[in-house]
Amino acid sequence: MKGSLIILGFFIVGCLMGRMDILPEWATNDALATYSLYTLLCLVGMSIGFDTRCWGILREMHLKVLLVPLFIIIGTFAGAAVACLLLGDMPLQHVLGVGAGFGYYSLSSIIITKMVNPVLGSVALLCNIIRELTTLLTAPLLLRVFGKLGPVAxxxxxxxDTTLPIIVRFAGERYGIIAVFSGMFLTVAVPVLVTFIFS
Known part of the structure; x- marks a missing residue:
């Protein structure tokens, strides 16, 4: 949770610096955001490629494990559609695009900022940080209400990564393995789905 609070702190500092207009010209350049996005995508690919444990899990688990991230995607989009009805003035495309971050705040918010606008990118960042913090704070409750896959979802x-220790602590090692696979699947799905929704 400490890491999430640090990220939230940096976000708030960035908002204040932008509001006070004290950033140098090169920091507000569109090309910088584009190269940051490319670097982030490369690092995500490298982290997945280097994690031999994830590839071993894929070989060992049955095809049923694929249903976990697929149902997380379906559930997230269903929740986003309900939220769209409550928000009223926000387009469904924007709500689905924010939901397609699946908690991956850094990547999804940069893509949305680049493809739509910085305001929606900030909304995506906050929504995904809130998703992560909620999981960290309410994992025992999620487990009690939704079963052992509740914290994974x-x-x-x-x-x-960040919510894995709390998932293993409350749901057990087996669900930790499922969590790693599901998280890896969703990490790969984020840039594909967000880009598809806004293209």
């Missing part, structure tokens, strides 16, 4: 893409 709540964590979304973060189930393979």
């Amino acid at each position: 709540g964590g979304g893409a973060t189930a393979m």
Whole structure:
């Protein structure tokens, strides 16, 4: 949780610096955001490629494990559609695009900022940080209400890293393996789905 709060702190500092207009010209350049996005995508690919444990899990688990991230995607989009009805003035495309971050705040918010606008990118960042913090704080409750896959679904893409310790602690090692696979699947799905929704 400390890491999430640090990221939230940097976001708030960035908002204040932008609001006070004290950033140098090169920091507000569109090309910088594009190259940051390319670098982030490369690092995500490298982290997945280097994680031999994930590839071993894929070989060992049955095809049923594929249903976990697929149902997380379906559930997230269903929840986003309900949220769209409650929000009223926000287009369904925007709500689905924000939901398609699956907790992966850094990548999804950069893509949305680049493809739509910085305001929606900031909304995506906050929504995905809130998803991660909610999973960290309510994992025992998610487990009690939704079963052992509850914290895995709540964590979304973060189930393979930041929320994994809390998932293993409350759901057990077996569900930790499922969480790593599901998080890896969703991490790969984020740039594909977000780009598809806004293209």
